[in-house]
Amino acid sequence: MAESTNSVADLPELRPSSYADQVYGHVLQDILKGGFPPGSRLPSESELCDRFGVSRPVIRDALARLRLDGLVEARRGSGTYVLTTPSRSLPDLANLTDISRFLRYQELRLCVEGNAAALAAERRTDKALAEIVEAHEQFSSQVARGLFLPESDRRFHLSIADATGNEFFSLALEGPDVSLSGFMNVSLSLTRSGSPARARKVIGEHADIVEAIRNKDPVWARVAMESHILQARRRMTNGALDP
Secondary structure, three states: OOOOOOOHHHOOOOOHHHHHHHHHHHHHHHHHOOOOOOOOEOOOHHHHHHHHOOOHHHHHHHHHHHHHOOOEEEEOOOEEEEOOOOOOOHHHHOOHHHHHHHHHHHHHHHHHHHHHHHHHHHHOOHHHHHHHHHHHHHHHHHHHOOOOOHHHHHHHHHHHHHOOOOHHHHHHHOOOOOOHHHHHHHHHHHHHHOOHHHHHHHHHHHHHHHHHHHOOOHHHHHHHHHHHHHHHHHHHHOHHHOO
């Protein structure tokens, strides 16, 4: 069983509201180090309380988030078991404490960007479509040259939000506590560390969104965007997708 030497209380930079994210990060680290391989049982809630020096509600919040992210499952009367191991390169790309926030942000993106793509398909002007296509082509060209730039990916997604004609879609994606660039830096780093086939898959997902908007098909646009975001989420939480 993996042991953690730090308690949450030993980390003064944390606010109380982030304690669950910190526990999430420590458990995720133990999983990535092989202390809890898929199929193994995590320590009990009381053991985790003692290990991290936090209350049971904090532990429950962290475990609930791990379940929602598909990393563990609860088995009635038995405990919590690990389902999957994320990419081994994840600790090199992001602070594991931030991963829970990144994945919560993906839930927001799923709601906002799916609807934005549908509205963009219905409302886009020729100029807006040209901006989407240009952003897509720039991103694709850079990836083909081995460049994975968060700003180019961000530009593509915001051009779709702008095509709705409703400024609140862009505002919902970019705020003081969240940003597309922050998430995309991690997501694209995972893509860069993967196979060429993974990079081509990401470009293909973008191309499907562009084609749906070009054809003014809101249903297809919504599905294509939601599928793209869900795949990005899977690439972060499931290391089995690595080449």
